[in-house]
Amino acid sequence: MLKSVFASPTDDASHSSRLLMNSDDFHGNQPVVRTDRLGKRVSVGSGAIQILEDIDLTVQDNTAVSISGRSGSGKTTLLGLLAGLDTPTEGAVALFGRSLVNLDEDARAALRRGRVGFVFQSFHLLPNLTALENVALALEVGQPGEDIDARAAEALQRVGLAPRMHHLPSQLSGGEQQRVALARAIVVRPTVLFADEPTGNLDHATREEVASLLFELRAEHGCTLVLVTHDLDLAGRCDRHYHLEAGRLVS
Amino acid sequence: MIAAWRSLRREARLTEFRLFLAALCFIAVALSAVSLFGSRVERAMQAQTGALLGADGLLASSRPIDDEFARLAESLGLRTARTVDFLSMAVGPEDSRLARVRAVSGAYPLRGEVLTRDPGASDEGVGGEAIAAGTAWVAPSLAREQSLSAGATLSLGRKSFEVTREISLEPEGGVGSFSIAPRVMIPLADVDATGLLTPASRARFRLLVAGEADAVSAFGDAVEERLSPHEQWHVADLERDEVRATVGRVVSYLNLAVMLSVLLAVVAMAVAAQGLWRRQAHAGALMRCLGARHGAMVRRQTMVYLLAAVPVAASGSVLGGVFQHVASIGVARAAGIELPPPSLGPALTTTAISVLVTLAVMVPFLFAQRFVPVMTLLRAELRDRVHAGAIGVAVVAFLVAGFAVLLAGDLVLALSVLAGLAAAGVVFWFLIRALLAVLATTARAPSASWHIALRNLASNARRSAWLASAFGAAVFALVLLGAVRGDLFAAWNQSIPENAPNIFLVNIQGEEVDAMRGLLEQRHVPSERFYPIYRGRLVSIDGEAVAEADFESESARHRVNHEFNLTEDGVLPDGNEIVAGRWFDAGERGFSVERETADSLGLAIGSRIAFDVAGTRVEAPVTSIRTVRWDSMKPNFFVLGSPGLFGEAPRQFITAAFAGEDAGDLSRAVNRQFPSVTLIDLGSILDRLRNLVEQASAAVSVVFAFTLAAALLVLVAMLQGQREARRREIALLKTLGASRAQIRAAIVAEFGLLGAVAGAVGGALALASGWLLAWQVFEFDYLPAWHWIAISLAGGALLVGAGGYLSIRSLVKVQPVRLLAG
Structure with missing residues (x-):
């Protein structure tokens, strides 16, 4: 079953590199993310907890998908698995048509490089970098070139923070910090954007502002969005909605 | 490279990074200052030892020494002098007497000096004069015996010499000179005119050399290869029994001081590095999330540390050089000794060592970042597991052990300090945890602030113990160096009893023993x-x-x-x-x-x-x-x-x-009654050594100042590392309704208590180590001065209380909403 869905993942290194080339040929007709009976179990003391079980989902290119559920339902763990930040204990997951199961961390990082954007609940801006530098960081890692600062400034302009580009995160409000994080996510023109509770740390008014900006940017860049949220309004803006309960997809 | 520069500029904005570099600079300054200074003092002492030989090395022969050796020495940059020793009858105005003649060239002696005075005088004498052609200097015993006054004539062979001075001290005039005949010193150029030296004469020809230690040893190696059976090579070393014990102690103490201050700086660096490690674990996870490869990150960060460490370490080394220069001027002036010029070698070594320390502290952690899950970005609870405790302990233990062995140059000292530190580490950890637990459960909080302080100490036992241990280590080093220093030197002085002998009487004939004993008793001179x-x-x-x-x-x-x-x-x-x-x-x-x-x-x-x-x-x-x-x-x-x-x-x-201050009088009396007896005034040699020891101990104050600064650096680094946690705690307290005054009082109380415990334990352990060192390394009886425990307890409470308050003062003023937002 796995083989039929996932282009024969093997441990063979040469085969892996061929698959990687295939992933570069990724085009819109393929799903951006796909899972097959994906599961995650973690050890706790002498026992183990099944956090996710039998997750089958497909995210097509240029669609917005939300994953919601109660606290502890496994939303964030699922997002980590889909983005290749974590490895599953059962089943399989593919990003851009490439199975992540047999890839080491560097190979998974290479797959994300310049093609995946992230927005986190707690922003994760580096405190010693200005807004401009935080945005430029994504380009330095993913798409190094001459015009890094210009592109970073342009992205900040797009999120309305051009006047604050030389400020440190500690000099920005929560909403402003999340807008910098949005600029960092879209500056590489990603194929897919993963967002984990992007409005979770914001007040009501700012939340709306940031959510609108997120969807505007997604529309402008035509990228896929995988959004984890427990905010049903936000989930309602997506093309497709998944709901998790106790580690299983129920819708 | 450009990317590394850019990263460096960004890293420099982190307080943790700046603290880390400050600690690095400190290590370089301390290492450079103390190693340069230590090596200069050691070389000065070596030179003092050389002064007993008159040179750093000498080639002796029963035949005239080939000029080729002198040319070789001069080509190596060494200064040279020649002497010829032989026995001859010296004919004075009253009588003739067998004398030990030493003919010396103008540069003699190359180390130390010949002290001379007017014949018959009793002063210490002056040095620095060269013996003039046609003149002779004579031993006091000869001057007395022959009633030689200035201008008297003394004949050696065919040549008559005018006696101008009496020799009060000469190189090799120490305890070892058991000889029957008194000394006569003449210029080398006048030897031929005496007609006393023929190929059949029994004479001792010597070529003396002095200069850089490397050149002396190169000369020695070259000479030893071609020594004839009648030639011998001698070097001045610390083997002279009467100085060896003293010099050895000073060197041991300098080593100890250097070692402790550098170890403390390493601790400060490791503490500062911990904050940096946490920051970088986070940045590394984010970079990997964005697609960065781990290997590339390690390379880039290593380059960043190198770019930062090399100039900082080099500047620190230069700064250390300046410090030691200033200190050495004072010491040289006070001790009346000339310190050899500093060499570039230690400064370069210091820079290299400091850079290596940086890499040793940071690179293992860069590699370990691979094990920090990227998922920490999504799951805050995973972040709490990102602590580099095991790596940190391993790195610090490795560095401390490495430094101890490197710096001590004395295995017993290194092992004593390492064992002391290891024991102190374990004792600190458990004792402080136990003390805090007892305090928290039994102490009755008189106010809400005290209650908060005690609860904080107890509920963060690990954090409290870590802070107290690091600060306790600083107190340990300070008390050991400061208090024990004074006590050790006082004990050393006491180890030489008030009435320790200060003169030696040698060449006493058997029949003179009773008369000599009688003379000493008559003058109330204990012998x-x-x-x-x-x-x-x-x-x-x-x-x-x-x-x-x-x-x-x-x-x-x-x-x-x-x-x-x-x-x-x-x-x-x-x-x-x-x-x-x-x-x-x-x-x-x-x-x-x-x-x-x-x-x-x-x-x-x-x-x-x-x-x-x-x-x-x-x-x-x-x-x-x-x-x-x-x-x-x-x-x-x-x-x-x-x-x-x-x-x-x-x-x-x-x-x-023990002739006390009356050595001069006694000398005259002995010379009058026992012309063949030589009286050696050990007092002047002793005074010089004691002076040197005292000045060396004063010089160690400079090192001590560095140690104090290192201790403060440890404190600042520790407190800085706690800011984030404190920020959350203060926000919570404020949210729960605590006033600023209550929070301030709670902070001062908590840090003050911690400082008191750390100070008391650190002080007590330092006294125990001091006792161990006195017993094992310095070899004298030592009674620990217990008041140091009280002083370190009070000092710890004051310093840590004030430091803790100052470090988080700004957080108390901020609104709780703002604190929670970050």
Whole structure:
């Protein structure tokens, strides 16, 4: 079953590199993310907890998908698995048509490089970098070139923070910090954007502002969005909605 | 490279990074200052030892020394001088007398000086004069005996000399000069005119050299390759018994001071690095999330550290050089000694070591970042697991051990300090945790602030113990260096009793002993026993003839090559202790040998050794091995024989006496009554050494200041590392309704308590270590001054309380909403 869905993942290194080339040929007709009976179990003391079980989902290119559920339902763990930040204990997951199961961390990082954007609940801006530098960081890692600062400034302009580009995160409000994080996510023109509770740390008014900006940017860049949220309004803006309960997809 | 520069600029904005670099700079400054200074003091002491020889090294021969050797020495940048020693009859106005003539070239002596005074005067004498053509300087005994005054004529062979000065002190005029004939010194250029030196003459020709230690040793190596059987090479080393013990102690103390201050700086660096590690674990996870490869990140960060560390370490080394220069000017002036110029080598080494320390602290962690899950970005609870405790402890332990061995240059000292530190670490951790637990459960909080402080201490036991341990380590080093320093030097001074002998009387003939004893009693000068001295050359060990070439160590060769001053005694002298075998039984024939001499010559209990004493072979087994307290300033002997062992062999007597300030008077009286007896004024040598020791201890204050600064750096680094946690705690307290005043009081109380506990434990452990060091390394009785525990307790409470308050003062003022937002 796995083989039929996932282009024969093997441990063979040469085969892996061929698959990687295939992933570069990724085009819109393929799903951006796909899972097959994906599961995650973690050890706790002498026992183990099944956090996710039998997750089958497909995210097509240029669609917005939300994953919601109660606290502890496994939303964030699922997002980590889909983005290749974590490895599953059962089943399989593919990003851009490439199975992540047999890839080491560097190979998974290479797959994300310049093609995946992230927005986190707690922003994760580096405190010693200005807004401009935080945005430029994504380009330095993913798409190094001459015009890094210009592109970073342009992205900040797009999120309305051009006047604050030389400020440190500690000099920005929560909403402003999340807008910098949005600029960092879209500056590489990603194929897919993963967002984990992007409005979770914001007040009501700012939340709306940031959510609108997120969807505007997604529309402008035509990228896929995988959004984890427990905010049903936000989930309602997506093309497709998944709901998790106790580690299983129920819708 | 450009990317690394950009990263460096960004890293420099982190307080943790700046603290880390401050600690690095500190290590470089401390290492550079103390190693440069330490090496200069050590070289100065070496030079003082050289002063006893008149040179750093000398080539001696029974025949004239080839000019080729002098040219070789000069080509190596060494200064040279020549002397010729021979015995001759000196004809004075009243009588003639056998004299030890030393003809010297203008540059003599290369180290130390010949002190001279007007004939008959009793002052210490002045140095720095060169002996003029046609003039002679004479020993006080000769001047008295022959009633030589300034301008008197003294003839040697065919040449008459005008006596201008009397020699009060000359190189090699130490305790070892047992000789019958008094000294006469003349210019080398006048030797030919005396007509006394012919190819058949028995004379000792010497080429003296002095200069950089490397050049001296290169010269020695070159010379030793082509030595003829009649030539010998000697170097000035710290083997001279009367100075060795003192110099060894000062060097040990300097090593200890250097080691502790550098170790403390390393601790500060590791503490500062912890904050940096946390930051970088987060940044690394984010970078990997964005697609960065781990290997590329390690390379780039390593480059960042190198770019930062090299200039910081180099600047620190230069700054250290400046500090030590300023300190050395003061010390040199106060001690009246000239410190050799600093060399570039230590500065470069210091820079390299500092950069290596940086890499050793940071690179293992960069590699370990691979194990920090990227998921920490999504799951805050995983972040709490991102602590580098094990790596940190391993890195610090490795660095501390490495530094201790590198810096100590003395295995016993290194092991003592390492064992002390390891024990202190364990004791700190458990004792402080136990004390905090007791405090938190039993202390009754008089107010809400105290209650908060105690609860904080108890609920963050690990954090509290970590802070207290690091600060306690700083107190430990400070008390050990500061308090123990004073106590150690005071104890050292006390180890030389008030009435320790300050003169030696040598060459006393057997029939003069009673009269001499009478003279001393009459002048109320307390004296030691009169020891008979037999001059003997070691000729065989276990029946096999010995030769210089049989031994590798310089000291063994020296001993084989020279006559021993032997004595016989039925009672073990004061300050001697048997470490193997037993003291002579009545009627037993045997030798008792000093331990290091036995070691260097490969002697054990039962070894049969034979001496040639004035043509008579005296052979007996070694029946005991002794340690000798050389700085007792009493007559001490490498080899002692059992009573009657040397039979009727020719002998003289020696004693030591305490003449107080009256050495001059006594000297005149002795010279008048016993013209052949030589009085050696040990006082001036002792004063010079004591002065040097005191100044060296004062110089260590400079090192101590560095240690104090390192301790403060540890405190700042620790407190900085806690800001984030404190931020959350203060926000919570404010949210729960605590006032600013209550929070301030709680912070001061918590840190003050922590400081008091750390101070008391650190102080107590330092006293225990001081006692251990006094016993094992410095070798004197030491009574710990307990008041230091109270001082360190109060100091710790004050310093940590104030430091803690100042470090998080700004957080108290901020609104709770703002605190929670970050």
